Structures are given as C-alpha cells and as structure tokens.
Amino acid sequence: MKGIRVLIVDDSAVMRKIVERCLRQAGIDVKEVIEAANGVEGLAAVQQGPMDLILSDINMPAMDGLEFLQGLRGLDNAKNTPVVMITTEGSESRVVEALSAGARGYIRKPFTPDQVKERVSPLLDGAR
Amino acid sequence: MNRSLAERSASRARPDASWQVMMQAAIREVFQLMVGTDIQPADPPPESPSGGVSAMVGMAGALCGVLRLRCSEQTAVSIATKMLGGHEPGALSDTCDAIGEISNMVAGNFKAKIAGLCDACMLSVPTVVVGVDYDVYSLASPERVEVSMTYEGQPLWVGLEISS
Ligand SMILES: [Mg+2]
Numbered sequence: 001m002k003g004i005r006v007l008i009v010d011d012s013a014v015m016r017k018i019v020e021r022c023l024r025q026a027g028i029d030v031k032e033v034i035e036a037a038n039g040v041e042g043l044a045a046v047q048q049g050p051m052d053l054i055l056s057d058i059n060m061p062a063m064d065g066l067e068f069l070q071g072l073r074g075l076d077n078a079k080n081t082p083v084v085m086i087t088t089e090g091s092e093s094r095v096v097e098a099l100s101a102g103a104r105g106y107i108r109k110p111f112t113p114d115q116v117k118e119r120v121s122p123l124l125d126g127a128r
Numbered sequence: 129m130n131r132s133l134a135e136r137s138a139s140r141a142r143p144d145a146s147w148q149v150m151m152q153a154a155i156r157e158v159f160q161l162m163v164g165t166d167i168q169p170a171d172p173p174p175e176s177p178s179g180g181v182s183a184m185v186g187m188a189g190a191l192c193g194v195l196r197l198r199c200s201e202q203t204a205v206s207i208a209t210k211m212l213g214g215h216e217p218g219a220l221s222d223t224c225d226a227i228g229e230i231s232n233m234v235a236g237n238f239k240a241k242i243a244g245l246c247d248a249c250m251l252s253v254p255t256v257v258v259g260v261d262y263d264v265y266s267l268a269s270p271e272r273v274e275v276s277m278t279y280e281g282q283p284l285w286v287g288l289e290i291s292s
Contacts, residue, residue, distance in 0.1 A: 011253065014211050014226040018162065021213055059232070059253055088236030091247040108240075109233045110161035 003031035004052035004124065009042040009068060010086070011060040015109075019055055019086060019116070026117035028124065039063030043071045050077040053124065058087040058094065069101040082123035086111070141191045141245050143273055143290060151275045154238035155286055158230060159279070163210045170283060173276035177285035179203065180260050181224070183231035186252035190245055193270065193290040195238070197231040201258070203282045220258065228254035234286060 006023065008016045016035045023030050034051070036042040038060045046054075054072075058065035065085055072078040084105040085098045095106050105119040152169055159167045179200040187193050199207075201223070208217040208226035217223045232254045239245045270289040277284045 012225050012229045014208065014217075014222060015229050017212055059251060061253055088232050088251060090236060090240045093247055109229075109236065110158045112161055 002029050004029060005032045005034070005049075006030055007034045007036060007042060007045055007051045007054045008056075009036045009039065009054065009060070009065070010057040011037050012057070013037070015057070015086075022111070022113040022116040023120070025113040026120065028117070028120065037062075039065065039068030039071060042068050043075070046072065046075055046077050046081075051081050053120065054078070054081055054083040055086055055120075056083060058085055058089050058098065066097060066101055069098065069103060073102060084119055084123070141242060141249070143271055143288075147242070147273045147288075148275060150241040151234075151238055151273055151286060151288065152277070154241055155234050155275065155277055155284075158233045158237055162230065162233065163207055165210060165279065167277045167279045167284065170276040170278045174283050174285075177276075177287065178260075178283060179285070181227055181256065181258055183224075183227045183254050183256045185231050185235040185254045187235060187239070187249050187288075188252070189250055190248035191239070191242075191290060193288055195231060195235040195286065195288045197227065197234060197284070197286045199227070199279065199284040200282060203279055203284060206280065224256035224258065228256045231286075238288070 008019050010016045020033050034045050036045050040063045056065045056068055069083060082104040083102060084107060085103045086107045086109060088109045090108040098106060104123055107115055107119050156167060159165050177198045179198045181201050181204040182196055182198045185195045187195060204223045204227050205217060207230065208223045211226050232251060235251050239249050270291045273288040275286045
C-alpha cells in the first residue's frame with residue numbers, strides 16, 4: 001500500500017514519535033502522520049478525513065483508547081480503517097475487550113520495530 | 129474496575145525474593161527495546177536513591193501500590209534523547225514525558241512477569257515530579273521491592289511500594 005495516512009493516538013508525544021519511527025523503519029510508506037493526544041482529539045482528526053491506519057494507546061486522560069474505539073464505530077470515515085492498539089496493558093481481558101470493540105491488532109509496549117511491522121503490514125496489504 | 133479484576137484482586141499478590149529479579153529483568157528489557165541501552169544492576173547499590181526526576185505509576189487490583197523511578201535530570205535527558213532517535217528533547221516536558229512512559233512500561237512489563245498479576249492489576253497514567261526537595265508519605269508502612277541500576281555509569285533507581 002502506497003503513501004498511507006496514519007493517525008497515532010497516545011498521550012505521550014515521545015511515544016508518538018517512536019511509533020512513527022517504527023513504521024518508517026518497517027518500510028511502510030507513510031505519506032502523512034496525524035498525531036492526537038487522546039481519544040477526543042483522535043475522533044476529531046478522523047472527522048476531518050479518513051485514515052489508512054490508526055494506532056492507539058489505551059491508557060490516556062480525557063478519553064481512553066477503548067472509548068475511542070467505540071467512538072470510531074459511529075464514524076463513516078473510519079468504517080474500513082484498521083485500528084491497532086499499542087499499550088502497556090498486556091492483560092488478556094484488555095486484549096479481548098479491545099478486539100471485541102473493533103481493534104484489528106494489539107501490540108504490547110515495550111515493542112520492537114519488527115513487532116510493529118508484523119502486526120501492521122498484513123492489515124495494509126488487505127486494505128485495498 | 130471490571131469484574132474479573134475485582135474477582136482476581138480478592139487474592140492479593142505478595143512479594144517474594146523473585147520479584148527483585150523480575151523487576152531487574154523488566155527494567156532491562158524496557159531499556160533494551162525502547163532506549164537501545166543495556167543497563168545493569170548497580171554493584172554495589174547506592175545507599176539511597178538520588179536524582180531530580182521521579183516518575184510514579186499507580187497500580188491497583190491484586191497489587192495496590194506505587195512504582196517510582198528516579199534518576200538525575202541529566203540521565204533523564206539522555207534517556208529521552210535516545211528514545212527520540214538522537215534528537216535532544218526540546219523542553220523539560222518532553223524529558224518528563226519520556227521518563228513517565230519508561231516507568232509505565234516498566235510497571236506493565238513487571239506485572240506481566242508475575243504469575244496472576246497481569247490480568248488482575250491495572251496501571252494509572254504516570255506522574256512525573258522534577259526537583260529533589262520533596263518527601264513521599266505513605267499511610268501504611270508498605271512492603272517494598274527496590275532495584276538500583278546503572279545507566280551509562282549513572283544511578284537509576286526503581287522502587288515498588290506495596291500498600292494494603
Ligand atoms: Mg498512555
């Protein structure tokens with residue numbers, strides 16, 4: 001998939017930069033990165049225009065990642081966008097919760113660029 | 129708190145000798161993967177924690193307590209710089225952000241290593257304090273797991289205070 005638009009939602013600006021770097025290191029052709037510090041900002045960004053990929057933290061102030069996932073369900077712009085959660089919460093119940101709320105994948109922090117590639121690339125190949 | 133967490137937290141996790149080893153392993157993995165630096169346990173450990181940057185993450189569920197990571201501001205800037213791919217953080221807030229995330233990942237990675245804890249304990253958003261002139265008061269006298277590490281020759285201390 002060429003020149004994708006990615007939304008990275010995380011309350012940590014440093015983590016958003018790390019995720020972006022991992023995507024580029026993974027050889028994913030990123031055209032544009034939009035950053036959001038919580039779910040509210042994330043939903044606003046999706047309303048501005050559709051994304052090809054969304055990566056979201058879970059633990060965030062204002063609106064957490066699971067509420068963000070629920071909010072995305074109501075947006076036409078997000079219908080075909082794969083969402084991958086990137087979080088320190090590695091518990092099975094949280095993974096199940098995120099997947100049943102519509103996430104397509106789950107990456108636990110700390111992670112390697114290879115892990116990001118492994119989870120994200122198959123979602124992009126099947127997207128178009 | 130979801131139902132399974134409430135159920136599981138009925139049985140409190142109790143620290144044993146393995147927790148210190150698990151904590152060291154959790155810290156080393158986070159630093160290897162996110163900072164690109166191999167850090168080692170301090171030998172001998174310093175007498176008391178020092179440094180002007182402290183990050184705290186609350187834990188609730190089968191384990192209730194606070195994980196605290198402390199290092200000097202210089203060390204914190206170095207860690208943040210490496211996390212940012214060699215770009216020095218523009219502001220103190222970016223340094224705090226980086227140290228907060230490190231503490232969050234250490235707490236998450238640690239609980240994932242303790243049997244029965246991963247699913248039964250949740251983490252708070254991290255808080256970072258800058259400055260050396262502060263005291264921490266706990267209501268109960270808590271059990272502690274403390275680990276002193278060496279990051280590029282400089283001390284880095286992680287303590288887990290377990291309440292209740
Ligand atoms: Mg977060």
